[in-house]
Amino acid sequence: xxxxxxxxTTLVTAPINAMATTLDFSTRFALLLVAGIxxxxxxxxxxxxxxxxxxxxxxxxIGPSWLGFVTPEDIAPLHVVxxxxxxxxxxxxxxxxxxxxxxxxxxxxxxSLLEATITFIAVGALLLAIGADTAVAGVVAAICVASSPxxxxxxxxxxxxxGQATERAMLLCAxxxxxxIVLLETLVAVLHLxxxxxxxxxxxxxxLLCGSLLxxxxxxxxxxxxxxxxxxxxxxAFLLALSVILLCGTVAMQTGLSTPLALLLGGLLLRHRxxxxxxxxxxxxTAGGVLVVLLFVLTGIRIDIAALLAGSGAALGVVALxxxxxxxVAAALARPSGLTTRKGVLVGVALTPMSxxxxxxxxxxxxxxxxxxxxxxSIVVGALFIVEIAGPVxxxxxxxxxxxxxxxxxxxxxxxxxx
Amino acid sequence: MLEPFSESEALSLGxxxxxxxxxxxxxxxxxxxxxxxxxVARRKHPGDIKPELTQxxxxxxxxxxRSHDTLLAELREIRDVLCETADTxxxxxxxxxxxxxxxxxxxxxxxxxxxxxxxxxxGYLAKQFTIFGQHIHIGCPSPDEALFLxxxxxxxxxxxxxxxxxxxxVQGTDTGFASARLNSVFAFPLSGRAPFVESWREFxxxxxxxxxxxxxxxxxxxxxxxxxxxxxxxxEVRVCDTPLTVETAADIAGYIQALSRMLMxxxxxxxxxxxxxxxxxxxxxxxxFGLDGTFVDPKTHEHRTLREDILVTLATVDRHAIETGAESxxxxxxxxxxxxxxxxxxxxxxxxxxxxxxxxxxxxSRLWMRR
Numbered sequence: 001x002x003x004x005x006x007x008x009t010t011l012v013t014a015p016i017n018a019m020a021t022t023l024d025f026s027t028r029f030a031l032l033l034v035a036g037i038x039x040x041x042x043x044x045x046x047x048x049x050x051x052x053x054x055x056x057x058x059x060x061x062i063g064p065s066w067l068g069f070v071t072p073e074d075i076a077p078l079h080v081v082x083x084x085x086x087x088x089x090x091x092x093x094x095x096x097x098x099x100x101x102x103x104x105x106x107x108x109x110x111x112s113l114l115e116a117t118i119t120f121i122a123v124g125a126l127l128l129a130i131g132a133d134t135a136v137a138g139v140v141a142a143i144c145v146a147s148s149p150x151x152x153x154x155x156x157x158x159x160x161x162x163g164q165a166t167e168r169a170m171l172l173c174a175x176x177x178x179x180x181i182v183l184l185e186t187l188v189a190v191l192h193l194x195x196x197x198x199x200x201x202x203x204x205x206x207x208l209l210c211g212s213l214l215x216x217x218x219x220x221x222x223x224x225x226x227x228x229x230x231x232x233x234x235x236x237a238f239l240l241a242l243s244v245i246l247l248c249g250t251v252a253m254q255t256g257l258s259t260p261l262a263l264l265l266g267g268l269l270l271r272h273r274x275x276x277x278x279x280x281x282x283x284x285x286t287a288g289g290v291l292v293v294l295l296f297v298l299t300g301i302r303i304d305i306a307a308l309l310a311g312s313g314a315a316l317g318v319v320a321l322x323x324x325x326x327x328x329v330a331a332a333l334a335r336p337s338g339l340t341t342r343k344g345v346l347v348g349v350a351l352t353p354m355s356x357x358x359x360x361x362x363x364x365x366x367x368x369x370x371x372x373x374x375x376x377x378s379i380v381v382g383a384l385f386i387v388e389i390a391g392p393v394x395x396x397x398x399x400x401x402x403x404x405x406x407x408x409x410x411x412x413x414x415x416x417x418x419x
Numbered sequence: 420m421l422e423p424f425s426e427s428e429a430l431s432l433g434x435x436x437x438x439x440x441x442x443x444x445x446x447x448x449x450x451x452x453x454x455x456x457x458x459v460a461r462r463k464h465p466g467d468i469k470p471e472l473t474q475x476x477x478x479x480x481x482x483x484x485r486s487h488d489t490l491l492a493e494l495r496e497i498r499d500v501l502c503e504t505a506d507t508x509x510x511x512x513x514x515x516x517x518x519x520x521x522x523x524x525x526x527x528x529x530x531x532x533x534x535x536x537x538x539x540x541x542g543y544l545a546k547q548f549t550i551f552g553q554h555i556h557i558g559c560p561s562p563d564e565a566l567f568l569x570x571x572x573x574x575x576x577x578x579x580x581x582x583x584x585x586x587x588x589v590q591g592t593d594t595g596f597a598s599a600r601l602n603s604v605f606a607f608p609l610s611g612r613a614p615f616v617e618s619w620r621e622f623x624x625x626x627x628x629x630x631x632x633x634x635x636x637x638x639x640x641x642x643x644x645x646x647x648x649x650x651x652x653x654x655e656v657r658v659c660d661t662p663l664t665v666e667t668a669a670d671i672a673g674y675i676q677a678l679s680r681m682l683m684x685x686x687x688x689x690x691x692x693x694x695x696x697x698x699x700x701x702x703x704x705x706x707x708f709g710l711d712g713t714f715v716d717p718k719t720h721e722h723r724t725l726r727e728d729i730l731v732t733l734a735t736v737d738r739h740a741i742e743t744g745a746e747s748x749x750x751x752x753x754x755x756x757x758x759x760x761x762x763x764x765x766x767x768x769x770x771x772x773x774x775x776x777x778x779x780x781x782x783x784s785r786l787w788m789r790r
Contacts (some may be wrong), residue, residue, distance in 0.1 A: 095442055101509040162442060164454045164508055277777050279445050338458040338507040402475075404450060406527070 025077050032070075032078075033290060035062060036297035047125045049175075052392040055293055056184075059300015060388075070301055078298060081255065085295035086150065086356045087249040087263040088288050089240075090177065093149045095265020095278050097174045100236045107337035108168070112175045115329040115351070118143045119176075120183070122325040126317050127379070136375045138187050143362060143380055144322045146180035147173040148391065150295060150354035152353045155395045157282040160275060164406030165343050169350035172330070174264060181261045182209060188366050204366065211257045216265030219248040223270050227278070235285075242284045260357060303388055315382030320408055322383075336364050349398035353391025421626040421638075424562035424619060427652030428483075429683070430743065431558030432490055432676045435480040436661050436668055437471055438501075438787075439518055439780075441511040446780035448521045448549065450474035451510050452529055455501075458508060464500040465493050467745040472534050473549050474527040477501070477512075486744035487673030494665040502788045511784035514668075515766070516551055516586030516600035516660025519776040519783075544607065551661040553583060557679045562619035564683065569613060569645050569654045570690035571682040572675070573698065576644055576658050577705035577714055578732065580768045581684070581725045582671050582752060583659035584709045585762030590738030591776050597763040598729040600660050601702075601742030607633065610642040611699075615692040619694040623648070644702075658702075663762045663786050671750050678732065680739040693717070707765055710756060729756050 024184060036202065040054025049057075062069040102109045124141035128134065152173050156166050184232040185205035193202055223241055230237035252259040271278050327348030334344025362380045367373055399405050442449035452474045459468050460663070466481045479497045484490040505512050524547050528538045559565035584597035596602065604610050616622045626748045638646065644658045656675060662668045682688055694717040704712030710726040733753045740749045755761065769782045784790075 098443055100441075104509065107507075162447075164448050167442070167444070167509060186661040277445060277775075277781060279777060337506070340457050341456065343454065371456055403453070403527070403530075 007162035011036065020070050023418040028074065029078060029081070029294065030080065031169060032059075032075075032297045033294055036293050040293075047277055050155055050392045050396045051158055052151055052296055053389065055296030056303070056392070057387050058302035060303045061300075063301035063303060065303055065305040072302055075298055075301055081291065082295050083253065083259050083360065084246055084249045084354065085288075085291035087252070088245055088257040088284065088291055088361060089150045089295070090174075090260045090357070091155055091245050091267040092266045092280060092283065092288075093153050093170060094269075095271045096153075097171050097268060097271065099268060099272045100199070101171060102296065105337055107170065107333060110330055111330060111333040111337055112172050114333065115172060115326055115348075116176050116179045117187045118329050119145050119322055119325040122321045123318055125404060126321050127314065130314060130317065132314070132379075133372060133375065135187075135191055135370075135372045136379070139184065139191075139367065139372060139376050140318065140379050142180060142183040142187050143312040143358055143376075144180075144354070144383075145183060146177050146354070146357050146361065147326075147351040148353035148357060149173055149177055150356045151353040151392050151395055152350060154292060154296075155392060158406035159396060159399055161402075161404045162406075163398040163402060164339055165346045165350060165402035166404050168330075168339070168347045169398075172347070174268065176351070177260065177264055180361065181258055182359075184361055184364065184367070187260075188364070188370065191370055191372070194197065208257055209261070211255065212252065212262040213265055214251055215248060215257060215262040216269055218268035219244060219263070220273060223266075224274050227274070227276065237281060238284055239287075241280070242288060245284075260360065295356050299359055300388070302359055302381075303385050305385065309382075312382060314379045315386065318379060318383045319386045323349075326351045343402055346398040346402045350395045352387065353395050354387045355391065358384055420630075421623045422649045424565065424647070424649040425652035427558035427561040428485075429558055429564075430485075430676060430680055431556075431653075432484045432486075432496065432672055433481050433556040433651075433653070434490060434668060434672050435478055435554040435556075436494075436514070437476055437553075438479050438661065439513040439515065439551055439784075440475045440477055440505070441513055441518075441780055441784055443509050443511055445773070446511065446744075446777050446784065447639035448473075448475035448518050448526065449510060450527045452477050453510060454508055455505060455510060459501065459504045462500055462504060463464075464497055464746060466497045468497065468501060469563040470529045470531070471608055472529060472537065474529050475518075475521075476529075476549065476551065481781060483588055487669055487676070487748045488744055491666065491674060494669055498665050505788075511781070512787055513663075513780065513784035514585065514661045514663040514787045515762070515783050516584070516598055517589050517603075517664075518549065518551075519588035519766070519770075519779050520591040521549060522590065525770050541607070544603075547605075550586070550603050550604055551669055552600065552604075552657060553659040553661045553671070555656045555659065556648065556651060557654050557656070557676060558651075562622070562647070563617070564647070565647050565652075565654050566613075566619065566622060566688065568679055569680060570615065570617070570658060570694070571688050572645055572654070572679065573612060573690070574688065574694055574717055575675075575678060575732065576656075576698075577712065577725055578729050579656060579671065579675065580658050580660075580702065580705035580758075581709045581712060581761075582674070582729065583662050583667070583762070585663055585766065586772070587763045587766050588776055588779065592657040593767065593770070596707050597712075597761065598660050598706045600631070601658065601706050607642045607720060609640055611644070613641070613643045613646060615690075615695065617690075660762070663765060663783060665787075666751075667762065670748040673740070673743070673748030674733070674736070674752055677736045677740040677743045677745040677749060681736050684739070691717075693780075710759065711762055716719055 036055045037060045040051040040060035043049040045052035064071055120141045123144045124137045127137035189205040222244055226240055249259045252262045283292050329339050330348030333346040334341045440449055440451050452470045455614050469478045471478045481493045528534050580598055586598050586600040589599045613627055645656050648655045680695050697715040712725045714725045714728045715722055740746045770779045
């Protein structure tokens with residue numbers, strides 16, 4: 001056994017590692033992309049898994065947990081691309097979500113607020129109960145409020161899902177991302193206050209939130225102008241829009257603002273303010289699609305089996321309680337908000353994935369400077385390991401059971417059965 | 420065996436409207452009928468709200484009325500309940516005979532055995548059948564009278580098509596037709612007109628022969644332009660597109676009711692087999708050109724535009740419209756016809772102004788929902 005491992009290391013791992021250190025940025029980018037797409041296609045055909053799971057599995061496979069071809073250090077130069085891709089995804093989510101729906105159906109706002117609150121309280125209380133530090137419990141709970149915009153959007157595109165469960169999950173997902181970022185910023189600032197006790201740290205979240213909002217507003221206004229100038233959507237307008245969105249992401253990164261928050265708000269405001277329909281092709285077309293695939297592969301590489309094993313008990317508990325909180329609130333408020341309880345459960349299930357956004361939050365710089373960072377990372381990354389693999393499958397099944405996916409092969413067999 | 424013809428009050432009136440359910444994201448058809456049905460079931464409303472063949476259609480139907488006014492009031496009430504419920508689901512509701520850009524392959528069949536049977540029998544035709552019509556029921560005192568009225572009204576079918584036409588766009592393009600919806604209906608093997616028989620006994624014989632062939636099981640399998648509905652004791656005019664507003668839908672129903680009164684009382688029009696020689700030509704002209712289409716009079720063989728033919732008929736129906744309370748309805752239709760206003764033209768104008776079929780679908784839903 002040991003000799004086999006040595007043989008494997010000398011024949012496979014070592015040459016690849018040697019090669020990997022000499023690879024430049026664009027080669028890494030391209031190789032990850034090819035690997036992600038090939039593995040995802042195989043996973044879809046052989047195991048019938050959603051492509052998202054395939055991308056993530058590919059990352060996990062070549063990452064440090066299994067084959068170890070790529071280490072998190074290797075992909076460090078690609079982090080900018082990952083954050084941009086996430087920004088693109090949350091912008092797209094925002095531009096699909098209709099805030100006016102909250103006015104038409106106030107029960108949805110109630111669902112959203114309650115879902116986030118119960119998740120925060122449940123996860124926090126669990127961690128306190130098993131003896132975690134108050135700070136750790138608070139920070140992990142805040143991170144757990146967010147669902148996965150990337151997974152939900154990707155699955156909805158892949159299955160061409162449409163309907164109440166899909167639209168509601170998207171609305172709730174966009175909102176809980178905002179809550180989570182705001183909560184985390186505030187908590188981290190308060191924790192910093194305990195350490196450094198200076199005014200600037202307290203002003204930091206205010207600066208970040210207001211700055212991101214302002215950036216989002218500017219982006220929305222510019223895009224609205226562009227669409228008006230181009231007299232409606234079209235290939236050139238999309239390309240220009242994509243560039244503006246990426247520019248906004250860059251500005252956010254350079255000025256220390258939150259890329260996902262700025263772009264999510266930008267998307268929401270564009271949709272809300274525009275008098276014309278805001279219609280983007282999925283992921284803004286092929287160019288955006290490439291970034292999204294890379295985002296998932298990068299996220300997969302950061303999956304850490306060691307972290308899961310270290311904090312396995314806590315991670316399992318967090319995942320279970322977080323899922324239970326989201327599903328039970330969505331189910332309980334389904335009927336007053338005009339949905340069947342069954343579909344309410346499915347909306348809750350679609351909110352259970354955590355992914356790239358969670359990873360971004362946990363690696364947030366001001367958080368990393370705190371001494372609770374290690375404990376938080378261990379629990380959250382452990383939880384991510386579970387939800388990354390199971391989340392997309394659960395989300396896909398939820399939308400299928402809701403009867404909102406278009407899949408001709410499936411409906412064809414259904415018809416044959418009724419004959 | 421043909422079911423017996425139920426009794427109904429002569430000239431009583433009822434309307435069914437098939438409606439489009441749209442996503443507010445891009446205004447494509449959205450598979451939300453089941454969710455909307457569940458939500459609407461908790462609210463009190465007059466008439467009936469039912470699912471239709473695919474998940475993105477819903478049908479509203481009124482109770483039985485004697486006049487246009489009460490019919491319109493009920494239609495408005497049902498519309499308001501439906502639209503308020505749709506709002507809580509962030510779904511848009513729209514009239515119009517076709518959806519301007521839907522792709523048929525993406526439609527999902529509503530989950531009932533009958534709809535799945537239709538789907539497996541007709542294949543893609545069933546999904547392409549995601550079209551939206553208005554059905555108008557006129558009560559008849561006897562089955563023979565029903566067949567008389569059916570053949571008389573056949574002469575006016577092109578008028579009904581032109582008045583209601585609201586489906587110029589199909590799958591994202593202008594078809595050039597005022598009512599492209601009916602092209603989808605004609606694809607069905609049992610569409611067209613009822614056979615020329617004048618008594619219920621003969622009709623029963625025809626029906627028995629057809630069922631003996633195993634081609635049909637019941638009246639539901641005939642997709643005729645006008646068909647008797649023995650269960651209700653009515654004839655059902657099925658050629659109309661769903662108009663863009665309930666007001667136009669009620670006006671057309673009021674006109675057909677007044678026209679039926681004239682045909683049943685004055686008996687100046689005597690239907691004949693040969694009337695049907697020009698039937699498909701006239702019907703095509705109405706679908707293609709709407710009010711500008713050519714109408715060939717089956718009795719005199721005179722050619723005139725449908726616009727002229729409608730205005731002449733509206734003038735002769737006048738006295739009966741007063742009797743049935745459809746006076747104002749007929750006046751509104753007359754002024755629309757005179758001014759060349761039609762739902763099909765409205766769609767084309769909106770498209771020219773807004774530049775996309777998505778925006779057109781949104782405009783249609785705003786008109787229907789009065790938002």
